[in-house]
Amino acid sequence: MSRLIVISNRVSVPKAAGAAGAQGGLAIALNSALREHRGIWFGWSGQETEEFTGHLDMQRNEGVTTATIDLEPQDIDEYYNGYANRTLWPLFHYRIDLTEYDRSFGEGYERVNARFADSVTPLIEPDDLVWVHDYHLLPIGSMLRQKGVKNRMGLFLHTPWPPTRLLVSLPFHERLVGSMLEFDVIGFQTEEWLGSFLHYVEKEMGLDINEDGTIDYRGRKIVARAFPIGIDYTEFVEGAKSDEAREAHDHLKASVRGRKMLIGVDRLDYSKGLGERFESFGRFLTDNPDQASKVVLLQIAPPSRGDVASYQQIREDLERKTGHINGAHADVAFVPIRYVNRGYPRRQLAGFYRAADIGLVTPLRDGMNLVAKEYVAAQDPEDPGVLILSQFAGAALQLTDALLVNPHSIEHVSETIKLALEMPLAERRRRHEKLLASVRDEDVVHWRDEFVKALFGKDGEGARDEAA
Template structure:
């Protein structure tokens, strides 16, 4: 293999300076590209009047990126439409929010074809190709149609829904069929993998033999491969001057109170409304703890053009205002609700200052905030992670986290008081168990497991019809 070609909806171009602002996935993929001297291809985030296929090449931090601009119609139908108004809610079990429009599906197919046609000339015979996430389910198939016989892998970063939920998607079988164009498919958890196999077997007649899922003359290797973080780097980030300053500012502003922190992109899948209601239940049930704690919720907005995201923002603003109005005093506000993001080093300092990390998604492919919170803790006096059992991270972090049902305000309330009263020896024991996993199954382990599988012996392929 000469190179690794990574393809994703958006490209996170690395910088030559260490700003600490890149997310965990971007860091992992950039490291893979530096190792294999590859290219990261995807949408630039910009729009043009007419799609030309012009590629903008840049190089920074030892990584070459190649981006293309899309038309406004492409963005509306492919990204805002099919990806985020059809697939995202359905794959997060929200069929009540999923919208099924032929224009969305048509735009999704068109943009994947455009990506395939644009990137195909960049692919050399010995390259391996690694495609990321739900925006690009059919891309491997589109590349095969253009004669690409390279090893192609696909990794899904969100949950895969149960068979009966997926069945409500028009042409679901066609979407699943596209995935058999890949050589390797990765999921964060065994649950998501099993749901995929269940649909392929029961609805399409596929056969599972070990880790090989066969459909007709096509076979794909399936693997559960939970993504991690760069645990060492994040722990070090929590001790940088920027992190220490953020830590001191939080501790000073807390004036002796215990901090509960939540950090989530503003999304209905993250369980923020349920989190606020659970925290409100805690305030109701434990009046003695009022003014002794506060919740800091950091929720940078996203996908503002999608109506369901506008609705969740309005709901949370109203809910936080109501709770603060009911319980605040002249010297205390129970919820600090912030709609902006922060660089990773600042977040590391905030995590370290928090007595509780509150991570309550209703459904999540993984959730790296849970792992970052653990990595940022003081080993001598760590905080407590409260984690939804419906996050992919629960399969690993359940060894030390307090697992809760995020739909239950009572469970959230009970978990908060248990965490606040937990003795130090138990907090250290729980943290150590989680940190061992965070360090062992880190982002390098994740990346290497997948690329080792991808760069195996190529399967014999039938020419595309």
């Protein structure tokens, strides 16, 4: 049986269910696959070292083997803070105005990918399957091939893939995409991102796209497909029934004192549309003054990437908007926006979701967005809340019974909040039933199994043909 080698920027070490900082559904699904396939999860430890040595820290926790390396401060600055999060991340989220092109960023990105390849190659056995995750490691497939790795390898991109007209603004874009084509399977969250990738390789690289969607490249056929990711439905629903979730639900319900509540849970990032969300809620309060003291927005937004200037700016902007809206609509016993800059364990979040009458998920651009699916899974089917979802989130292609909105239109989102608050119970139940079926049937285990099946290939063998 082939082992599974997972390679990602960071490694998630298994933790106790429900613990603070506990794993998300993705980590749970990958750890399950690694246990099943006797695999190894390789990546950066998150720690700095004065001088890179390539030393591997091998650990085994809950039946999963992890292997991590430390990086030098320059590596972190150029590879992670630089190329990954100041070049690729904004570009892939259509924010070309925030995209920074710096030669040192690109050099650091390739250097760290090469260090990953050097460190992980000795761990890969001939029959192993190699599964690489996300935009941090796009060139590593090519580097592993150069080191003689013939195994079947797959790449899954968790972010959007930008249209060709945006991608060509990236220096050396042809080399970056060419290195990705050394993978045997390339997965995207949605058909839209897949279509953008296929358009690029056809128009910019002159490659042939077959009727089955495979790409002809240097005598090989590369599988490019959409694999929409889901949540760990079973684990999340069980957690939502826990004492911790019930306590969180009851405490939050009591604190709003009978008011209707909207909830947003997002990492603090400009792609999440938080500024536009606050403005939309403020517009709702202004247009519906009779509701101003009857509705609360709880926004949970843990900080991230604090070393990047654009993230510092978004935090300052949100604090200013929160103060402005609360100042205009609060009274001595009530504020309409509760803005919280910290994270919560998943079980507590499940309780918060269940307590909320509306899930407000309005990113400007998102690869998938699992908060939308978690909100649906957490609801009481007898009295479910309403999901308001950005049409630009990948999840919108699956969750079509949500109230879909254009997050750039403050007026549209404001009017949709009013519609959601007034929605009859029968319609809420009907929409929730269909949403829940999608979340349940296309969960993270289904996503993982579909990708691994594609990675095995039709013959089910782990290694490439020598002739490849």
